[in-house]
Amino acid sequence: MSYICRRFSAQTFDADPGDSGWWQQQFIGLLSQGSETIEVLGGPQGSGWFWGSPKCCAEVRGADGSWDGGRGPGLRCQVTLLFAQFQLTVPVSVVFAKGALPGAQQRRLPFADTQEEESLLNRKNQADAALLPLQEDSLGALTVYVIPETSPLLPQGVGVYVGKHRSAVMRCPQGPGDVLAAVSARVQQIVQAMSFTTDSITAALSDRVPMDQLGTDTRRPFKSSLGYEITFSLLNPDPKSHDVHWDIEAAVSGYVQPFLDKLGSVANFSVDSQILYYAVLGVSPRFDKASSSFILSALSLPHVINPVEARLGSSATSLYPVLNFLLYVPERIHSPLYIQDKDGAAVGTNAFHSPRWGGIMVYNVDHPAPDKALLPLRVDVDMVRVMEVFLAQLRLLFGISQVPLPEEFLLESPGNKGLTDWELDRLLWTRTVENIATVSTTLTSLAQLLDKIGNIVIKDDVASEVYHAVASAQTAMLELASGHLGSAFQASKEAVISSERAFFDPSLLHLLYFPDDQKFAIYIPLFLPMAVPILLSLVKILREAKQSKKEPTKTD
């Protein structure tokens, strides 16, 4: 199904766009202009155009202007959504330290709010924590501090330092010419790194962009969903040799739970763990004499997952997408086992992951000399090493990827939380756009379905879900434009929930409603033969009646 795009003219934004009656009016206005069915397109510059089918509006309205009964007034009009250009606003405040800008330039600042704040800032880590109470730390807002070129706060060669709490410190670029322009260019670069770029927004709309233009990064992360289930599995194929213990509960509560708590606004998470005995990998590793170890080459890795997956059993429980993280302790006869990448080099983490599925890590155990060994050997898994890898894989699977930055940028490590605030913001920006796009496509296709099958019955709760979805989506668009990321995301999530509930309602199955031509096709062969003698006898009765009327006049 192709989508063509139609642009709004500027004058339609004169009225207050929050009023839903206004949207209806716009619809009818455009209908009268004879607009056609229009489609969705991922537009340039990170904007989106979404438009539904306005045709249905005209059909629903009766000749006297009343709505068609049984469907609820205005349902069709509301269902066809009206979205203007996506406007995403990031509130950025730029703070100039004293002496950062030369005096002449300072006067040219468009508006400035001078605050006298004295704080001793020695090292950069302290700077971030010290500056935190000074800035407003709402979702999506950024603060950039500009310090003089010669300041010792940042080490040599580092132009920008990005902290973990939505703030960045940059050196004022020195040089002839317009310093302010250089500052604003640098600030734009920082803001793009910390919130969103055109590419990331286009990737969020990836359903609507032809496949060739996408990189592998878009196929790796999970789609926006309301919940995820994370399963940690320990695979012990050789329990006779290894008695493996892992303190998974403590590791999850110490390392994984803070990460998931930070992502708590994004989705619901449920974590479980299991230990599988006698579960082998599907591929036999090769022995490599040079390193006297066993090797799993990169080509055999895709075939490792399938035989194990049937035994994981994690997919029987919930309807949410499942992320599986497997820790494999190789058998004694196959130890040590290393993974090689395509160039033949050993992989440092000894782990690999599969897009939209999860990750596997191989944990090698040190074996003492054979005669001293007392089987089974007790193995206590070093959970820190394991969780470092699993958290990295978790980040990749959620699409929190490393942003390509120029060399002068220095990023602060996210620490035990695994996720910096601005990375969360990046995720929320793309997820919000993705949610709104999904809502519009869902409701548009629902409208088309209703269009096609004229006599489909829409229950009241389906109608109310559709209204709620449209209202929430409009709220989300407005909040995005005004820069309130948190409320925009919540509104988009509610819109998705309502639209999915409306679309997948079991009563809307097209099979249950017969088109009129099928009804004719079934009933005509039944009733037509029956009708022929009835009609003929009616004709006969009428003829006789006519004759009997004529008779008395004749016999006189």
Place this chain on the structure above:
Amino acid sequence: LLFSCLVFLKGVGTVERKNLSEDQAEQFFRSGHTNNWAVLVCTSRFWFNYRHVANTLSVYRSVKRLGIPDSHIVLMLADDMACNPRNPKPATVFSHKNMELNVYGDDVEVDYRSYEVTVENFLRVLTGRIPPSTPRSKRLLSDDRSNILIYMTGHGGNGFLKFQDSEEITNVELADAFEQMWQKRRYNELLFIIDTCQGASMYERFYSPNIMALASSQVGEDSLSHQPDLGIGVHLMDRYTFYVLEFLEEIHPASQTNMNDLFQVCPRSLCVSTPGHRTDLFQRDPQNVLITDFFGSVRKVEITTETVALDPNLVGLETRVPNDEMATEPLKYAEQLPVAQIIHQKPKQKDWHPPGGFILGLWALIIMVFFKTYGIKHMKYIF
């Protein structure tokens, strides 16, 4: 799996393999799917339609062997042949005569069985408009990166497929269902295979993108069955699926066979009908589409190169001292079912009881009739 490992070990040493492997690595991401689903439907019931169940089960077997797990397969069988009272070999469904290949196996999971296989349930599975109480195994939880294989078999005609001898699904309904799936991006690419009479009519009406369709016969032709087995008494497989199964037995998870080879399966000389296919809605060239893109589940993998730096000191973990567990006795199963007693018990001696009830009454009647007829005084001649 052993076979695939052998192939790998053989190929690793040669130089040509290394160049080929680079192409393979690039091709991994060409198809754009990350998971595979299969919906396998057999629509006919009754014992003489044994071959349709055998068709579906043989495709199920191939698909499982090539890696798709049961959680990603929706299997719908309209009747039970393995435990049918007319089956001389219970718990088996054979696909080759002389009982060479049992496609029923040990771990078949049928999701929709018997009377649950209806047009409505099939369309609900495809479109996702399922009542909330449906268990997970009965749902098609595909996403926009899923390649789905849909295989249907049964009795069909020009534009319809018969379900359970009582209802039918038309090609228009099927095309609309696929369109609903595309609207919600419930598939990345879809392969539709149908083995019925006049099967090509079922894919004529498709209009959604990324669908490739194969059918066993053209409009106006009948699909014929392959071979009867005299021991079981029915035809075991249909010709088209028989040769497709033979073709699939050669495929292993790492094979590079493409769709053009599948189109050549079962030429007119073997199949008597002319198999057809439709690729105009499909974006990629069938030459580049691997069989395992739909029938298998080859996962894309990436090496994990980065780690997150964690500081264990910040976490208030109490390092648990590993307790030396007390050596406990190994646990045994309690004797819940005294099997030995049941097997070896002798039949109990029944105590004798005088006849009562019906037998007594019957004899009394006979004696009364006898004496009525012949009179009491004649008794002395008897004794």
